[in-house]
Amino acid sequence: MRQLIGATVRAILVLWLALPACAEELGTARPEEVGFSQERLDRITNTLKADVERKVIPGATLLIARHDKIAYFEKVGDLDPDKSLPMRDDAIFRIFSMSKPITSVAAMILFEQGRLFLSDPIARYLPQFADVKVLMRNKDPEDIGTGPYFVVAPRRAPTIQDLLRHTSGLTYGFWGDPVAKMYVAAGLFGGNYDNAEFVNRIASLPLAFEPGTAWNYSNGVDVLGRVVEVVSGKSLFQFEKENILDPMGMHDTGFYVADPANRDRIAQGLSSDNTVFGFPLFDPTVRGKWEAGGQGMVSTTLDYARFLQMLLNGGKFDGHRILAPATIALMTHDHLGRIGPSTNPYLPGPGTGFGLGFAVRRKEGEATIAGSLGNYFWAGAAGTAFWNDPKLQMLVVFMIQAPKEGFHYQTLLPNMVYAALTDPDK
Numbered sequence: 001m002r003q004l005i006g007a008t009v010r011a012i013l014v015l016w017l018a019l020p021a022c023a024e025e026l027g028t029a030r031p032e033e034v035g036f037s038q039e040r041l042d043r044i045t046n047t048l049k050a051d052v053e054r055k056v057i058p059g060a061t062l063l064i065a066r067h068d069k070i071a072y073f074e075k076v077g078d079l080d081p082d083k084s085l086p087m088r089d090d091a092i093f094r095i096f097s098m099s100k101p102i103t104s105v106a107a108m109i110l111f112e113q114g115r116l117f118l119s120d121p122i123a124r125y126l127p128q129f130a131d132v133k134v135l136m137r138n139k140d141p142e143d144i145g146t147g148p149y150f151v152v153a154p155r156r157a158p159t160i161q162d163l164l165r166h167t168s169g170l171t172y173g174f175w176g177d178p179v180a181k182m183y184v185a186a187g188l189f190g191g192n193y194d195n196a197e198f199v200n201r202i203a204s205l206p207l208a209f210e211p212g213t214a215w216n217y218s219n220g221v222d223v224l225g226r227v228v229e230v231v232s233g234k235s236l237f238q239f240e241k242e243n244i245l246d247p248m249g250m251h252d253t254g255f256y257v258a259d260p261a262n263r264d265r266i267a268q269g270l271s272s273d274n275t276v277f278g279f280p281l282f283d284p285t286v287r288g289k290w291e292a293g294g295q296g297m298v299s300t301t302l303d304y305a306r307f308l309q310m311l312l313n314g315g316k317f318d319g320h321r322i323l324a325p326a327t328i329a330l331m332t333h334d335h336l337g338r339i340g341p342s343t344n345p346y347l348p349g350p351g352t353g354f355g356l357g358f359a360v361r362r363k364e365g366e367a368t369i370a371g372s373l374g375n376y377f378w379a380g381a382a383g384t385a386f387w388n389d390p391k392l393q394m395l396v397v398f399m400i401q402a403p404k405e406g407f408h409y410q411t412l413l414p415n416m417v418y419a420a421l422t423d424p425d426k
Contacts (some may be wrong), residue, residue, distance in 0.1 A: 073301070269403070
């Protein structure tokens with residue numbers, strides 16, 4: 001009998017050791033334990049449920065954590081309204097520009113390794129940018145031979161820092177400025193291309209303004225993704241998977257949904273609200289060549305919360321150090337200074353600057369939404385949003401596929417979340 005028991009114990013131990021290591025999860029806490037009012041959190045839930053009932057949104061998830069513990073994680077509405085599938089905790093969302101912080105972290109890993117510098121000209125890694133020009137408006141429309149616009153060499157070359165903080169002179173094709181119109185006319189986004197071809201295309205077109213003179217939301221982080229590839233010698237996804245996603249246990253985050261078994265987890269929008277700047281929400285089950293570091297990823301609420309907790313922890317989570325605390329501090333400080341915004345509708349807002357991958361609250365008494373000095377945040381074009389509050393050690397992840405409602409919730413949710421934090425000293 002003793003031998004039988006011993007053999008059984010050994011067999012159980014062998015089986016246990018053979019199991020894959022489980023990723024560390026965020027802890028949980030009752031809302032009151034970390035300073036929240038349950039009653040006021042219920043207001044948020046009821047507001048989201050009412051929006052579902054009014055068919056303003058299909059469904060959503062919202063996660064709030066403080067001090068490494070999840071105090072609130074709710075799901076409302078439908079995952080897929082056409083199929084009447086209920087929202088689920090592990091729903092997969094198109095996160096669009098919430099891809100940018102992940103790609104920015106990838107670049108900063110190379111920065112820490114001494115393989116690139118923020119002051120480096122982009123052309124050091126992407127020679128296509130060596131002869132890039134700036135489009136200038138002719139101040140004298142009667143000047144013979146130049147027409148309304150002409151191009152000149154930039155006063156200084158755009159840098160890696162410019163890509164990270166959106167001051168490179170690049171733009172987006174949907175802004176409607178003269179260079180944006182050139183993007184569209186040149187078919188910049190047509191066909192099935194990879195990061196290398198995208199850079200060939202965009203570098204052949206002029207910059208919209210002198211590098212370092214204005215903040216202009218742009219394809220800059222898509223270009224940065226190609227820099228990561230060139231410096232690392234790996235595809236963007238391969239580098240991110242090895243250095244960020246796998247160490248963080250972010251197994252549902254990537255550029256497409258590979259496993260057919262996971263395709264029923266993909267969140268969908270309402271038929272009345274399923275386009276972004278006139279384009280249908282992309283199909284994440286189709287693997288295209290372009291791994292767009294600024295806009296192309298999918299993720300889940302918990303995956304992204306793990307990424308945010310790593311940032312709040314000074315670059316470490318689940319026993320893995322991704323970046324050093326000093327690098328996180330560098331990324332989450334304002335890098336604009338006196339650089340003003342260009343005239344587009346996506347500027348960070350009053351009292352807010354931009355760091356290396358995030359908008360950053362830099363002044364008190366100017367912002368029109370609740371928050372703390374030092375908050376850093378961003379959002380995605382399909383309505384997803386996040387913010388980290390280092391002062392309060394709080395993170396918030398909001399996931400939804402409702403492009404028309406994004407700006408509304410980016411204002412509503414901070415106000416309601418901070419209103420629910422009635423004992424911030426806990």
